[in-house]
Amino acid sequence: xxxxxxxxxxxxxxxxxxxxxxxxxxxxxxxxxxxxxxxxxxxxxxxxxxxxxxxxxxxxxxxxxxxxxxxxxxxxxxxxxxxxxxxxxxxxxxxxxxxxxxxxxxxxxxxxxxxxxxxxxxxxxxxxxxxxxxxxxxxxxxxxxxxxxxxxxxxxxxxxxxxxxxxxxxxxxxxxxxxxxxxxxxxxxxxxxxxxxxxxxxxxxxxxxxxxxxxxxxxxxxxxxxxxxxxxxxxxxxxxxxxxxxxxxxxxxxxxxxxxxxxxxxxxxxxxxxxxxxxxxxxxxxxxxxxxxxxxxxxxxxxxxxxxxxxxxxxxxxxxxxxxxxxxxxxxxxxxxxxxxxxxxxxxxxxxxxxxxxxxxxxxxxxxxxx
Amino acid sequence: xxxxxxxxxxxxxxxxxxxxxxxxxxxxxxxxxxxxxxxxxxxxxxxxxxxxxxxxxxxxxxxxxxxxxxxxxxxxxxxxxxxxxxxxxxxxxxxxxxxxxxxxxxxxxxxxxxxxxxxxxxxxxxxxxxxxxxxxxxxxxxxxxxxxxxxxxxxxxxxxxxxxxxxxxxxxxxxxxxxxxxxxxxxxxxxxxxxxxxxxxxxxxxxxxxxxxxxxxxxxxxxxxxxxxxxxxxxxxxxxxxxxxxxxxxxxxxxxxxxxxxxxxxxxxxxxxxxxxxxxxxxxxxxxxxxxxxxxxxxxxxxxxxxxxxxxxxxxxxxxxxxxxxxxxxxxxxxxxxxxxxxxxxxxxxxxxxxxxxxxxxxxxxxxxxx
Numbered sequence: 001x002x003x004x005x006x007x008x009x010x011x012x013x014x015x016x017x018x019x020x021x022x023x024x025x026x027x028x029x030x031x032x033x034x035x036x037x038x039x040x041x042x043x044x045x046x047x048x049x050x051x052x053x054x055x056x057x058x059x060x061x062x063x064x065x066x067x068x069x070x071x072x073x074x075x076x077x078x079x080x081x082x083x084x085x086x087x088x089x090x091x092x093x094x095x096x097x098x099x100x101x102x103x104x105x106x107x108x109x110x111x112x113x114x115x116x117x118x119x120x121x122x123x124x125x126x127x128x129x130x131x132x133x134x135x136x137x138x139x140x141x142x143x144x145x146x147x148x149x150x151x152x153x154x155x156x157x158x159x160x161x162x163x164x165x166x167x168x169x170x171x172x173x174x175x176x177x178x179x180x181x182x183x184x185x186x187x188x189x190x191x192x193x194x195x196x197x198x199x200x201x202x203x204x205x206x207x208x209x210x211x212x213x214x215x216x217x218x219x220x221x222x223x224x225x226x227x228x229x230x231x232x233x234x235x236x237x238x239x240x241x242x243x244x245x246x247x248x249x250x251x252x253x254x255x256x257x258x259x260x261x262x263x264x265x266x267x268x269x270x271x272x273x274x275x276x277x278x279x280x281x282x283x284x285x286x287x288x289x290x291x292x293x294x295x296x297x298x299x300x301x302x303x304x305x306x307x308x309x310x311x312x313x314x315x316x317x318x319x320x321x322x323x324x325x326x327x328x329x330x331x332x333x334x335x336x337x338x339x340x341x342x343x344x345x346x347x348x349x350x351x352x353x354x355x356x357x358x359x360x361x362x363x364x365x366x367x368x369x370x371x
Numbered sequence: 372x373x374x375x376x377x378x379x380x381x382x383x384x385x386x387x388x389x390x391x392x393x394x395x396x397x398x399x400x401x402x403x404x405x406x407x408x409x410x411x412x413x414x415x416x417x418x419x420x421x422x423x424x425x426x427x428x429x430x431x432x433x434x435x436x437x438x439x440x441x442x443x444x445x446x447x448x449x450x451x452x453x454x455x456x457x458x459x460x461x462x463x464x465x466x467x468x469x470x471x472x473x474x475x476x477x478x479x480x481x482x483x484x485x486x487x488x489x490x491x492x493x494x495x496x497x498x499x500x501x502x503x504x505x506x507x508x509x510x511x512x513x514x515x516x517x518x519x520x521x522x523x524x525x526x527x528x529x530x531x532x533x534x535x536x537x538x539x540x541x542x543x544x545x546x547x548x549x550x551x552x553x554x555x556x557x558x559x560x561x562x563x564x565x566x567x568x569x570x571x572x573x574x575x576x577x578x579x580x581x582x583x584x585x586x587x588x589x590x591x592x593x594x595x596x597x598x599x600x601x602x603x604x605x606x607x608x609x610x611x612x613x614x615x616x617x618x619x620x621x622x623x624x625x626x627x628x629x630x631x632x633x634x635x636x637x638x639x640x641x642x643x644x645x646x647x648x649x650x651x652x653x654x655x656x657x658x659x660x661x662x663x664x665x666x667x668x669x670x671x672x673x674x675x676x677x678x679x680x681x682x683x684x685x686x687x688x689x690x691x692x693x694x695x696x697x698x699x700x701x702x703x704x705x706x707x708x709x710x711x712x713x714x715x716x717x718x719x720x721x722x723x724x725x726x727x728x729x730x731x732x733x734x735x736x737x738x739x740x741x742x
Contacts, residue, residue, distance in 0.1 A: 091539065094466075095465075095466055095537070097468070161540075161541070161545065162540070162541050163538075163539065163540040163541070163545055163546075163549060164538075164539045164540075165536055165537065165538050165539070165549055165553070166466070166536065166537040166539075167534075167535075167536050167553075168462065168534065168535045168536070168537075169532075169533070169534040169535075170532070170533050170534070174532065174534050175534075177556055178534060178536055178553060178556045178557070180556070181552045181553060181555060181556035182536070182538075182549060182552060182553065182556075184552060185548055185549045185551070185552035185553075186549070
């Protein structure tokens with residue numbers, strides 16, 4: 001299934017796709033509830049959409065990555081519309097003097113993996129079955145397109161009040177800083193169109209098949225749920241047996257939420273989640289910066305960014321974004337090896353622990369499990 | 372002299388022009404010391420520059436207003452270069468797909484009135500003898516070009532690190548907010564190119580002859596200084612007799628600085644200056660927000676924004692920006708009626724006391740003097 005990169009997504013695939021993207025997001029990527037609403041509306045209005053196989057992207061195309069940017073809790077209150085996103089694309093096209101040929105998700109997440117599908121349906125634009133993170137990260141310079149040499153500039157940002165900003169900067173971290181300030185000035189949430197790039201470069205740096213992977217994860221998990229078996233076990237089985245390349249996946253912890261203290265500033269949500277296993281007495285803590293970054297059990301590190309750490313509700317099996325975890329909620333913490341493209345030295349310089357001020361070298365989740 | 376709007380500015384005019392622009396600035400407009408340096412270097416390198424008579428601006432021209440934006444104290448530490456300003460123009464030209472035909476100062480001030488001259492010399496661009504404020508104000512939406520119906524967007528902002536931002540917004544206050552956030556993200560100071568407008572519109576809204584007025588003020592004041600007579604009296608005499616239209620001008624107060632508490636945040640400098648007359652025991656207080664906004668003597672209001680309130684060093688006769696006033700310094704506070712174009716109901720809605728959260732109706736300085 002993993003190889004099927006030309007993927008048709010219709011109303012019947014909605015639940016599977018949303019479920020899977022939320023699992024991949026490591027606690028970020030936007031609220032899956034919003035993602036479901038937006039994709040459902042778009043599918044109802046325009047019908048199904050076939051995701052383009054990345055291999056079919058033409059070298060000369062202009063490809064852009066896009067998504068909602070900002071502090072996730074703010075998005076819940078005033079989510080910017082597809083109209084704002086369409087305006088951001090139009091602004092960038094005018095600025096570049098060129099039409100966009102295809103769009104791709106900036107990140108894999110319950111909201112941001114599907115926003116491009118809804119926009120592609122509305123504008124009739126090809127949507128590539130890929131993304132720029134393979135999970136979610138809090139910053140624009142953390143996309144593979146930047147890690148592997150692409151330029152995020154010019155980036156267009158727009159809000160629902162028809163304001164827009166085009167940011168240009170020589171390095172992607174400066175661009176992230178300037179773009180972030182624009183998002184804050186727009187009220188903490190906005191739509192961004194970034195990394196205008198050739199199709200040729202896109203194919204060197206993209207994480208391919210994201211939507212197929214999400215749909216597959218959703219399919220095995222929801223089937224397991226339906227059969228009253230454990231969806232996480234089904235996902236782990238999928239990654240051990242069916243996915244290619246295979247990726248290490250494991251249940252890291254199970255317990256009840258003991259503490260959850262998210263702090264939202266204008267730009268991000270940060271904090272810590274503590275989960276207690278009342279049988280063993282062990283405590284698992286997660287630190288997050290929009291996304292979960294590090295998991296420790298009684299102080300011992302068991303997973304580290306860029307590997308994926310996702311909290312799921314034990315009853316429903318649904319992935320929870322970092323801001324949506326509730327006190328006393330019974331949860332399972334799921335760990336998944338990051339795609340290899342995020343584990344290279346170049347990538348770890350941008351998305352490894354130290355990029356998040358965690359003073360640890362990166363150790364793969366499978367190595368930590370063996371220790 | 373007031374009518375001479377085609378004005379040649381050479382090295383011999385430097386002191387007069389800088390002196391006059393600083394007087395007009397109401398305590399803002401950038402540091403005249405920086406303005407002098409920048410203009411001197413440009414004149415030394417490129418020779419004299421003839422300021423264009425606003426009447427000669429062609430209807431179809433693309434005119435832009437420009438200047439440094441940010442908290443004045445930050446400018447002293449890291450003033451952005453003309454290179455950043457040239458980059459902002461180039462960015463805007465690329466975005467608009469059109470070359471700029473002439474430039475004009477955003478505001479009258481010791482720095483910002485002369486920055487366009489230096490840039491015009493470097494780029495060989497016509498510089499119009501006019502400005503968009505007739506004084507200095509802290510915000511972009513306070514230009515006559517905005518007050519009288521012009522659109523500030525798109526505005527280009529650039530810094531010395533080759534970063535740039537193009538801001539678009541339907542209303543000028545939103546644009547100011549978004550542009551300000553970019554300036555803050557750039558470190559608190561940047562160069563802006565704003566109000567791209569037709570020559571036809573420019574002529575309806577510009578404040579004409581700014582540099583001639585500044586040169587004339589400087590000329591009479593420096594001549595008086597040379598003759599050991601009072602430069603402020605000379606300026607007052609100029610406005611009573613020679614300037615056309617005549618404008619009310621007066622010495623509001625003389626004394627020593629008792630208190631000066633400027634607070635610089637990322638964007639602005641705000642605070643209060645108190646001056647004591649040790650003979651009469653009276654105290655004059657000025658509130659400022661980059662520029663002086665209101666002058667009170669023992670609590671009685673004697674001048675109100677948009678009328679001009681400028682503090683001068685009593686010994687040197689030089690105008691002091693709000694951040695440059697020193698404790699115990701002997702100063703004279705000079706008041707000057709704003710140009711009529713700033714005193715209309717439309718203008719007062721943007722630059723009257725209430726626009727600065729001062730809960731008073733505007734009363735002209737000459738009326739306050741009669742009361």
